[in-house]
Amino acid sequence: MLQSQYRWKIAEPYPAVRDELARELQISPLLASLLANRGIDTSESAHRFLHGRDESLYDPYLLLGMDRAIPRIRVALERNEHILIYGDYDADGVSSTALMIHLMRRLGASYDIYIPHRSNEGYGLHNHAMDWAHQQGVSLVITVDTGISAVEQIAYAAALGMDVIVTDHHEPPAVLPEAYALINPKIPGCPYPFKGLAGVGVALKLAQALLGEVPAHWFEIAAIGTVADLMPLHDENRVIVRRGIEAMRASAFPGIEALLQISGVDMAAVSSVNIAFALAPRINASGRLDHAGRAVALLTTEDADEADKLAHELDLLNKERQQVVNDIVGQAIEMLEDKISGSGLPPVIVIAGEGWNVGVVGIVASKLLERYYRPTIILGIDPETGNCKGSARSIPGLDIYEALTDCKELMDHFGGHPSAAGMSLHRDRLEQFEQRLHHFADARLLPEHFVPVAEVDAECRLGELNVNVAEQLELLQPFGMANPSPRLVLRKLRLREARKMGKEKTHLKLVMEQDGSMLDVVAFGRGELADFLQPGSLVDVLGELSINEWNGKRSLQLMLQDIQVTASQVFDFRGEADPVGLMERCTRIFHQDSADRAPVAAVVGPHSPFRKTSSLNDDRIWVYDKNTGILPENESADLAVKDTVRTLFLLDLPGTIEQFNALWTIFPKVENIVVMHSKNGYHGRLETPDREQFKRIYVLLRKLGTGPLDEKTILPALSRQCSISVRMMSRVLEVFEELGFVHREDGILSCVPNPPKKELTSSHRFHELNEAAEMERYLLDAGTPQLASWMMSRLEGVS
CATH class of the missing domain: 1.10.10 (Arc Repressor Mutant, subunit A)
Structure with missing residues (x-):
């Protein structure tokens, strides 16, 4: 039995709406069902969603503050005032800054830019930056993707004689800064009909208000920031990203073209997925390990050679970033395991380390959240000053911005969204900070919040799927937040083949069959599962449909996201060279949802060398006994609740059929039987009585x-x-x-x-001998299918 990683939450079907959409639009029932699940329930809205290419953008003047900001910018242009574009160092901030540079160039403005250094300065506006701007003769500051919380800094800028126009999309605080103009669709009272714009989306609206109509290729930059910042891809964002992708397929920007090439992306087929996983990480790497100015330069250069050079630099930075992340993740996991030893996981994980690169702590937080499924905050500590800068990532059950607001007096600065945030504080306040977060989370999180959920669009049979259906699903593009790539569940597929693939054998390839239809299933980075999936098994899978093109042939393929086998299984690892290592692998694969060793037990022979193996001390060890069948060998086994054992490791051959049968009496709920005894060295073989x-x-x-x-x-x-x-x-x-x-x-x-x-x-002894000989014949000589079939029949017979 192989448990799924997630609890599959399958969307409720709307059969009446589905059938109507399928009939009127001549689309597959599956696509019609997905549209209904996304709230698109009329043929008109569905046709517009699938085929619309002429959607208009909302009037930018619906944004509160726009009617005040635009006249001020026009005055600055007329007077040739020096304007400062103040941005941020993530991909949204970089995109916003780049878009404003293109706008300033088009308007012929006198301008400068400032992006704070992530590690040295941190997020947001800074007074020293305002001092620098004042020295440069700046009289107007326009912020992009930042500023909504900068009450003190904007007041300081005003005191220096500079006006500040804030364009931002982050959650506004209770007290807003007294800027010349605040443009943020989330500001209370703002009538703008769509609240989900990225920072670059708000910048785009400012450009639209100034120009009337923005150049089509600027949507490329707007699409990058919108996708990278995980903004919902519906409503106006869908228009922005769709236009951006269309323009990107024949990009007018040398920097974007170079970045696509270095990422190995086919420009003609670029998608939102490429933006998210190829462009955004490389753009972000600039601000994480260096300075975001390098990424801004890439998006604004008009020179192909410079673009190529910058793209290679960002690619190298991204590779370095990956290594830094892996190192910190390893350290953070070790610190957390030491911290929670014997006490269990806390409701919120808070880990801080000296010298950790604060540019990657958000990624580290995401990886620990994925591993432990707890809201996670990772902070880097400056060993000289004791100042901590960190990032938070949260689960759906906890609004992390609200949690931080609850303990705001402990922090020097914080900001963000319900699912992600950043903060800074001194290390002396870390303990109190952690306790306050635990207290806040304990009052809101229930046990079910700690079970990861996979939202599934539909459950279907393999016969309902083909290449044409997969092509129709592509009409739902661009995929992203609030418009995810469709997730499908298929149950009771017969596994025909399971193998590892790739140069390092780290990926998984499965071949499935149902009612005569075949399906290739691929999972990257999950090659290890091939050892635990047995051909012939009935398997349930969750994944996303895709089309594989090879040598001119197009075939259906499922990109695996989760898998489960609901029947008990026997795994043949007889003669395994590293039994202890195998036990660790099996425990990790089978019981990733368990915080302790409770579901696992191992059985050894009375003269087994494993009885003296120190590496098994923490495991429940049982030993074959000639009188009682098996006996607990150590304290862990003696105290065990036997009904909780779900995986049983047989490290040695049982001596009698009674010992073998005793296993299923002692462990009635076992789901996985891992046979690991040697097939050689048994000189006292029993034979079937003749x-x-x-x-x-x-x-x-x-x-x-x-x-x-x-x-x-x-x-x-x-x-x-x-x-x-x-x-x-x-x-x-x-x-x-x-x-x-x-x-x-x-x-x-x-x-x-x-x-x-x-x-x-x-003779009773004669029958015992016959059964014991049969047992040894299967356990030592039978092939894997025969061994599994025989063991399962014995298990069913005893139970």
């Missing part, structure tokens, strides 16, 4: 006389004459003893002169 063989052995015994005979002497001799093991010969004598053919006592054997006439099959 009547003629028994007759021959009895004749040989009678020839030796009535006795008394020393068993230690005659057993090896009889073993050699009959070509069977000494152990087998001893079991034969047990049968003869039960039937009254011989008498045995204290190692002395005597033949009964006039034995009773009894059939071999009347």
Whole structure:
């Protein structure tokens, strides 16, 4: 049995709406169902969503503050005032700044830009930056993707004689800055009909208000920031990103073209997914490890050679960023495991480390959230000053911005969204900061909030899917927040093949079948699962449809996101060279939802070397026993609640069928049986009883006389004459003893002169020998399918 990583939450179907949309638009029922699930329930709105290319943008003057900002900018242009564009260092801030540079160039403005250094300065406006701007002769500051919380800094700028126009999209605080103009669709009372604009979206609206109509290729830059900042891709954002992608396929920007090339993206087929996973990480790498100005230069250069040089630099920075992230993740996990040893995971994870690059702590927080599924805050500590800068990532059950607001007096600065935020504070306040967050989360989070949920669009059968259906689903593009790539669940697929692929064998390729239809399933980075998926099994999968093109042939493919096997399974790892390592792998794969070793037990033989293996001390170890079947070997096993054991490791061969059967009595809820004993080195093999063989052995015994005979002497001799093991010969004598053919006592054997006439099959020992021989034949000689089938039949028979 293989548990799914997520709880699959399948959307409620709307059959009436689905059937109407499918009929009127001549689309597949699946696409119609997905549209209905996204709230698009009329043929008119569905046609506009799928095929609309002429959607208009909202009037920018609906944004509160726009009617005040535009006249001020026009005055600045007329008077040739020096304007400062103040941006941010993430991909949205970089895009916003680049867009404003293109706007300033087009307007012929006198301008400068300022983006704070992530590590040295941190997020937001800074007074020293205002001092610098004043020295440069700036009289008007326009912020992009920042400023809505900068009450003190904007007041300071005003005191220096500079007007500040804020364009931002972050959550506004209770007290707003007294800027010349505040433009943010989330400001209370703002009538703008769409609240989900990115920072670059708000900048685009400012450009639209100034120019009337913005150049089509500027949407490329707006699309990057919108997708990178995880803004909802519906309403106006859908228009912005769709126009941006269309322009990007024949990009007018040398920097974007160079970045697509270095990322290995086909320009003609660029999508929102490419923006999210190819462009955005490289743009972000600039601000994380260096200064965001390099990325701004890439998006604003008009020189192809410079663009190529900058794109290569960003690519190298991104590779360096990946290594830095991996190092910090490893350290953070080690610190967390030490911190929670014996106490369990807290409601909010807070980990801080000296010298950690604050430019990547957000990524680290995301990775720990993915691993532990808890709201996570990762902070880098400056060892000299003790100042901490961090990033938070949260789960749907906790608004992290609200949580930070609750303890705002402990921080020097904070800002963000319900799912992500940033903050700074001194290390002396870390403990109190963590306790306050725990208290806040404890009052709001319930146990179900800690179970990751995968939102599923539909459940269908394989026969409903084909290349044409997959092509229709592409009409839902661009995919992103609030308009995700469709997730489908298919149940009871028969697994025909499971193998690792890729140069390092880190990826997974499955071949599935249902009702005669075949499907290739691919999962990147999950090659290890191939060892735990058995051909012939019935499997449930969750994934996204795609079309694989190879040698001119187009075929349906599913990109796997989750998988489960609901039936119990037997895994054949006989002769495994590293049993302890395998146990760790299995525990990680089978029980990723468990915080302890509770679901796992291992069984060893009485003379097994594993009884002395220190690396198994924390595991529940049981040992085969000739009287009771199995006994607990250590304290962990002795205290175990046996009904909780779901995976059983058989490190050694059981000695008797009674010992084998005892496993299923002791562990009635076992789901996975991992067989790991050696197939070699068993010299005392039992054989299936043969009547003629028994007759021959009895004749040989009678020839030796009535006795008394020393068993230690005659057993090896009889073993050699009959070509069977000494152990087998001893079991034969047990049968003869039960039937009254011989008498045995204290190692002395005597033949009964006039034995009773009894059939071999009347002996209980004979049947035990038959079952034990069959057990050994399967456990040592059978192929994997035969072994699995036999073990499952025994398990079902005992239960």
